[in-house]
Amino acid sequence: MTATRQIHLVRRPKGMPVLEDFALVEADVAEPSEGEIEVAALIMSVDPYMRPRLDADQPLDQPLLGGGIGRVVRSRNPKFQEGDIVRHGAGFRERFVSDGRGVSVLKRDPDLPLTVYMHALGGTGLTAYGGLLEIGALKDGEQVFISTAAGAVGSVAAQIAKIKGCYVVGSTGSDDKVRWLKDEVGLDAVINYKAEPIAEALKAATPNGIDVYFENVGGAHLDAALPRMNVRGRIPVCGMISTYNGGGEGVRNLFSMIYGRLRMEGFVASDFPHLNAAFQADMTEWLKSGRIKYQETVLEGFERAPEGLIGLFEGRNIGKMLIHIAD
């Protein structure tokens, strides 16, 4: 038996989650049986999609659901060797024993840092890639609007659109993020939606309308985008972060969908296994050649996962929010 720590959800958040909704809990890890492995967590991912789960499928007094990267420290399963770096969806547990289901060995490119496998080369990147290219059916040179363009998914989507020769407008919530998107990422226009009304700013920034709106926010962002959409425009719906904590305004401009023949469609990263090989190849090349840039906010220490999750909803992250546990 080894002692470990877990992050539990101990009560359902009312609106914005607070630290008291979570607890750091000591637990024992059983010895791995035949066919099992023991994994030590290295990095955990904190993501917007975790918020709606807290209201529903996340069990109370159980480890917070989520994914990360770990190292196999003991193996009684022939598919894994001690020292293997693995991806897993085993939740917020410092150590865990697994029969190997949902755990896969990471084929790491030695020229890339491990953290990128938690965002640009992970589910985050695949979400952007599949959402934009398959659900959004992006064509080279189109007019694109990306909300939360400095966020983990948004920043990858924005840069894929730039690689595809598109005119790309992004929205974000701070002047620092505006600068990064303009100066480093090279977007064509960037809106600070906290500093100017999104509808007017978006109108000014999209003189040729919008063919694809990559939707991460909902509410006022969607209402601003709908009247700007070109005929047969697509709105891949990746997230609606403005609605997750019970706030946000209702959407009033959906009638634009009728004459615009707009298509709005929801998706999640797990919809794209058929794209994964092409995605890994494209994204590895883009990262190594510097065509995809990224930012990370890494909190040091397993126990800071709740702080990371809350910070995500308060916009305190720059780029992908990660929890670093060990090297």
Added chain:
Amino acid sequence: MTATRQIHLVRRPKGMPVLEDFALVEADVAEPSEGEIEVAALIMSVDPYMRPRLDADQPLDQPLLGGGIGRVVRSRNPKFQEGDIVRHGAGFRERFVSDGRGVSVLKRDPDLPLTVYMHALGGTGLTAYGGLLEIGALKDGEQVFISTAAGAVGSVAAQIAKIKGCYVVGSTGSDDKVRWLKDEVGLDAVINYKAEPIAEALKAATPNGIDVYFENVGGAHLDAALPRMNVRGRIPVCGMISTYNGGGEGVRNLFSMIYGRLRMEGFVASDFPHLNAAFQADMTEWLKSGRIKYQETVLEGFERAPEGLIGLFEGRNIGKMLIHIAD
């Protein structure tokens, strides 16, 4: 020169249109030149899609845009003979001269009344057919919800879904319409949304969820339907009548689209020319065999068109609203 009458829009409606927004205007009709025809109006159609036009593309002090059926009374165009019954989109004019563009000879089935070519066998029917089968990608036996199911488009869509073996729930706004939909049309469940809260009623009426929501209303109807949608459900957006007159609530449940992988898509009747031959054949058969039932509200007299349009938004019609001018 012949004298004629026209219905003009004389000012933009503020919210619900009122009679004073329109005027009955006397005008002259020129003699048809070589290549032209003169048409006398028989029936005019009044449709929900006319409302948003009043705010934008409908010119002031010009005949109200719209479509109808007329009779060719003089022809100097070899494609038309005097006495031909024609469809046209020439607007609310008792008589007009045309070079024949946008006018087509109606091949009428002698066993069907002329009025059905203005709804079940016209753009109304094609809207329901294309919206449900192509945009909604309806499969036999699915779970279907139709809003304003007693309306012109809704009642056709509901009956096509029944012909396809689906479980069909409809919403409507009066007990008379509920009775017609239950007793005559044979829907599986009918909700009077003015008598009971739509969200609770829809939940009770859809124990197996909804695969296709044929959207005519928006607002609270859409918010009620979204959480009931099955994974990979489709929402063909035909209309959003609750929003046309500036009223209605914002939509708050769009985040359901993400995990549900829902697809919402707008369309108009003119998107389906490729379906027209199949539609005409299917619908003629369904009407003649009595599998598609319909109701009509026919106002007698050209001058009553504004009353008909306003009545449509006040729900005073039962089934398709028509203006009868002459036989």
